[in-house]
Amino acid sequence: MLKKFLKSDAAQTLFAFLAAGYIAFVYRTTRWTVIGNELPEALLREGKPVIACFWHQRLMMMAPLTRRLRPYNMLISAHRDGVLISRAVAHFGVNTIVGSTSKGAADALRSMVGYLKKGQLVGVTPDGPRGPARKAAQGVAAAAFLAQAPAVTQSYSISRAKFLNSWDRLMVPLPFGKGVVIWGDPIPPPATRDAMDEFTALLEKRLDEDCAAADRLMGIVAPVRRVK
Numbered sequence: 678m679l680k681k682f683l684k685s686d687a688a689q690t691l692f693a694f695l696a697a698g699y700i701a702f703v704y705r706t707t708r709w710t711v712i713g714n715e716l717p718e719a720l721l722r723e724g725k726p727v728i729a730c731f732w733h734q735r736l737m738m739m740a741p742l743t744r745r746l747r748p749y750n751m752l753i754s755a756h757r758d759g760v761l762i763s764r765a766v767a768h769f770g771v772n773t774i775v776g777s778t779s780k781g782a783a784d785a786l787r788s789m790v791g792y793l794k795k796g797q798l799v800g801v802t803p804d805g806p807r808g809p810a811r812k813a814a815q816g817v818a819a820a821a822f823l824a825q826a827p828a829v830t831q832s833y834s835i836s837r838a839k840f841l842n843s844w845d846r847l848m849v850p851l852p853f854g855k856g857v858v859i860w861g862d863p864i865p866p867p868a869t870r871d872a873m874d875e876f877t878a879l880l881e882k883r884l885d886e887d888c889a890a891a892d893r894l895m896g897i898v899a900p901v902r903r904v905k
Contacts, residue, residue: 689757693764700765704741706852707835710894713860714745717798717829720863721746726793726826727863732811732884733802733845734899735832736762740769742833742858743800750774750792750799752785752816754806774799777806782816786823789816793824803880808844810902813881818873821866828876830861830883834891834899846900857894859887 717727729746731739743749747770753759754777763773774792776785789799799820803813821828837854841847850856861883867876892899 689761689764693761694768696761696765697768700738700741701768703850703852704738707850707854707856709742709856709858711858711860713862714858716863717860718746720827721796721798724796726796726824727798728789728793728817728821728826728828729798729800729831730803730813730817730828730880730884731800731831732888733805733808734810734848734901735834735888736802736805737848738833738835738850738856739800739831740766740771743771743798743831744769746798748772748792748797750789750797752776752789752799752801752805756806759806771800777814777816786816786819789820790824793820793826799826803877803884804845808902810845811881811885813877813884815873815877817880818867818876821864821876822870822873825866827863827865828880829863830880830887831859832884832887832891833858834888834895834897836895836897838897840900844902846902848899855895857891859891861887 720727750772752774753763755775774788792799801817803817835850835854835856837851839849867873
């Protein structure tokens with residue numbers, strides 16, 4: 678009976694509500710510093726598209742941390758965990774694009790390009806939803822090429838956090854600490870399909886640099902599981 682309930686729509690709705698409540702509580706009880714947000718905000722004010730990219734490890738706080746950037750469309754998988762995430766971030770006004778950079782990629786790519794061509798923000802975890810950790814799939818490069826939209830890397834770190842023993846070593850922030858958000862410089866879209874590998878390699882490098890910089894500012898060392 679309990680297992681049936683835990684898989685039900687009602688349970689998903691309840692868990693999403695509780696998750697959103699906890700995320701909002703952490704956000705409000707943390708002293709945040711934001712670095713480098715001027716460029717993506719300026720692009721969106723001008724009606725230009727932006728692809729915001731962050732590693733799956735840093736997913737948990739991204740919805741409230743981007744509260745000033747709306748409309749926000751986040752690529753989230755159709756898996757059961759993805760449904761929970763989708764319902765949780767909806768409490769912060771985030772729209773879901775169903776799919777991932779691997780499974781359901783064609784439909785997701787069309788949706789991403791559609792929102793980008795409207796001058797909107799699309800958020801992506803390039804290593805989601807199942808990894809390998811910190812290995813970017815080519816979906817971001819494809820969307821950037823087709824929409825001619827720049828990618829902007831994003832990371833956050835926090836002084837009080839736990840890390841799950843999951844494939845991505847998910848960061849779970851704790852309340853009453855200090856936090857920092859770092860936005861990187863825009864990465865220009867690939868000019869040709871042949872340039873997508875170079876774009877993806879630069880994206881990975883920038884994401885790693887942002888995470889490391891944020892962690893240094895918070896005085897923590899985050900565990901990382903990398904593909905060999």
